[in-house]
Every structure is written in structure tokens, then in C-alpha cells.
Amino acid sequence: MRMRTVRRYAAVAAVTALVVVFVVAWRITMPQPISAAEMGRFPDTGDVARGRQVFAAGDCASCHASPGQPDRLHLGGGIALASPFGTFRAPNISPDPVDGIGNWRTSDLANALLRGVSPDGSHYYPVFPYPSFAHMSAGDVVDLMAYLRTLEPVKGRAPPHDINPIFSVRRFVGFWKTLYFSQTPIEPDPNRDMKWNRGRYLVESLGHCAECHATRDLLGGIKPETRFAGGVDPEGVGFYPNITPVRIGGWSEQDVVEMLKSGQTPNHGRVGSSMSEIVVNTALLSDEDRHAIAAYIKSLPARPTAAP
Incomplete structure (x- = not known):
């Protein structure tokens, strides 16, 4: 009788531990978009001329311009980005409302760049260099969106990623972010000019x-x-x-x-x-x-x- 009770307690303890691990893992891997309190930092109007400079500094065209054509502002995506984890495809970031980001708010772009989170609330893979973009100023995000909206819409979506099935569960990117992703702002060094x-x-x-x-x-x-x-x-x-x-x-x-x-x-x-x-x-x-x-x-x- 006593042994049966011990086993029952052990089973309950094991199940409880598994539930705790699951809850902790779920919390750790949960996408963390910009809070409602921060949304006011990302209005839907910005400086187009400054946004053009942000676009150039961020090297956006090199990844998002459609391959096989000469226009670097034809942002239909599709370029193949090989990696040890598989082949990723850069998406369409033109203002097309269906295939691009034409329906995005500035806060959607902010979530992508600063949090690595898509408008549908899922993680982006870090082949998109948001670990660096996460340090961007709010003003640069706003101006970049203003510039992107002036470009020509491009129809068509990039092919899907061709990656190892193990990495197809985007929730797992949350573990990667826990290890490597920092949102700490780059504060000016007062000892430097x-x-x-x-x-x-x-x-x-x-x-x-x-x-x-x-x-x-x-x-x-x-x-x-x-x-x-x-x-x-x-x-x-x-x-x-x-x-x-x-x-x-x-x-x-x-x-x-x-x-x-x-x-x-x-x-x-x-x-x-x-x-x-x-x-x-x-x-x-x-x-x-x-x-x-x-x-x-x-x-x-x-x-x-x-x-x-």
C-alpha cells in the first residue's frame, strides 16, 4: 500500500514537473511584440528623404530586390539565402497590399525590425538581421516606412523557405532569442565625439x-x-x-x-x-x-x- 502511494506521488510529481517545464518553455518562446504603451513612438508619417538614407544604410535592396532584373528598388524578394539550416528566401517588401507590406502599419515594421516578430505574431528567422536592427532608433523606423511607401508595388511572393523540418517550427526561434537576442539600445558614449x-x-x-x-x-x-x-x-x-x-x-x-x-x-x-x-x-x-x-x-x- 505504501509503495503504491509512493509511486502515485512520484507520478504526480513527474507530471507536475513536465507541466512546469512546458509552461516555462511556452513563456520563453513566446514572441514579444512592442507593447501598446510604445506604439505611439511609431506614427504613420515620416521623412521620406531621411528614410531613403536609412534604406541605403540598411542594405535593404541587396536582399529584397528581385533577382534577375536591374532595378534595385523592385523589392519583390525571392533571393535565395543559403545557410547550414537550409535555404531561406527574402520576402517581398514592396508596397503591394497583397504580396508585399502595403497593408502594414509603421508599428508592424517596428515589430519586424526591433523585435523579430511578424504582423501575425510569429517569430522571424534570424537570417533576417533583426538582432542588429533591434538597436535602430524609432525615428529611423518611421522614416524608413515613409520611404518604402513611395516605391512601386510589386506583385508576387517569394518561394517558401526550404529548411530542415526541425527548424520549421518558428516557436523554437524563441529559444534562440533567449540565448542571442538583445534589445538593449545603443546609448551614446559621452567619452566619444x-x-x-x-x-x-x-x-x-x-x-x-x-x-x-x-x-x-x-x-x-x-x-x-x-x-x-x-x-x-x-x-x-x-x-x-x-x-x-x-x-x-x-x-x-x-x-x-x-x-x-x-x-x-x-x-x-x-x-x-x-x-x-x-x-x-x-x-x-x-x-x-x-x-x-x-x-x-x-x-x-x-x-x-x-x-x-
Whole structure:
């Protein structure tokens, strides 16, 4: 009798533990959209001219322009983004109300960029670099949406992702966010000048430079010790270079500015691969912003190049 009671208590304890684990996991993986109290920071009117600069700094066209056609503002999506987890497809972000984001409010864009949450309340995969965009200012989000609304609508949706079935449950992205996703704002450093602080914001947030120039662990999170020290191209076709002083310590600030403007490097070479696409965007920035980016990059701590 006593043994039966012990077993019953053990079974109840095991079920209770499983329920607790399930509830905790459910809470941890729950998407966390912007709160109702914060919605007022994202009005539906913004500065189009400033939004055009945000669009360029964020390198939006490189992923969302439809492949196989020359117009970088034809934002029908569809480009294939290979990764160890499968192949992702960039979505249509044109103002088309059916296939694009024409029916989005500015707060929907804010949730996507700052929280990695879609309008239907599900997680976006972090192949969309919202871990960096999460540090964007509210004003830049508002202005970006104002600019996107001025572009031509594009019909058609991107093909679906072709990923490992294990990762098809988006709720699991919540675990990834618990480990790697930080929404901490980039606060100005009072010990640095405005130029450096502007460069830090552009590099760490809008430009999302570390998303490529770093090495990732088995779960796809950036290894902090390799930040800006280079890493393997997720598509397996190259290696993103180290942009700390270990690799470009001999470059002057003006050398970095020239590279961002023309793609020309100080050794009379030119950037290639996906960086050539990025230069198309950084060439559209103001000279002040290119100098700010260069000043921040030149201040990065030296880190050894990660092994391929």
C-alpha cells in the first residue's frame, strides 16, 4: 500500500514537473511584440528623404530586390539565402497590399525590425538581421516606412523557405532569442565625439556589419570573440574578411571612406562578392556618414582572424 502511494506521488510529481517545464518553455518562446504603451513612438508619417538614407544604410535592396532584373528598388524578394539550416528566401517588401507590406502599419515594421516578430505574431528567422536592427532608433523606423511607401508595388511572393523540418517550427526561434537576442539600445558614449557615436550606430545597427564579419556557433549565434574578425560565408563560397586592425590596421580613415564610396581598396584592388553590393548602398550615404563609419571601424579592438 505504501509503495503504491509512493509511486502515485512520484507520478504526480513527474507530471507536475513536465507541466512546469512546458509552461516555462511556452513563456520563453513566446514572441514579444512592442507593447501598446510604445506604439505611439511609431506614427504613420515620416521623412521620406531621411528614410531613403536609412534604406541605403540598411542594405535593404541587396536582399529584397528581385533577382534577375536591374532595378534595385523592385523589392519583390525571392533571393535565395543559403545557410547550414537550409535555404531561406527574402520576402517581398514592396508596397503591394497583397504580396508585399502595403497593408502594414509603421508599428508592424517596428515589430519586424526591433523585435523579430511578424504582423501575425510569429517569430522571424534570424537570417533576417533583426538582432542588429533591434538597436535602430524609432525615428529611423518611421522614416524608413515613409520611404518604402513611395516605391512601386510589386506583385508576387517569394518561394517558401526550404529548411530542415526541425527548424520549421518558428516557436523554437524563441529559444534562440533567449540565448542571442538583445534589445538593449545603443546609448551614446559621452567619452566619444558625435562622429564616432554616429559611426557606432551605423556599423552596429543599421549596417549590421557584424552579421557577416564574424564567426557563428552551431546554433547560428555570433561568437563574441570573433566579432568583426571575419567568418565563413554561410553559403560556403568564401570568407568574410577581418575588419579589425589585424587585417586593415594599415588603412587610413580616408582609405575606408574611399572603399565605402567606390569599392577601391588602398592596395589598388576592389572589393568583391557581396561587399560590392554593399558598396552600391554605402556610396549613397553622405560623406559625413561614411567618415563616421570609418572612424568607428578604425577604433575596433584588434582580434585574430577566425580559422575557416
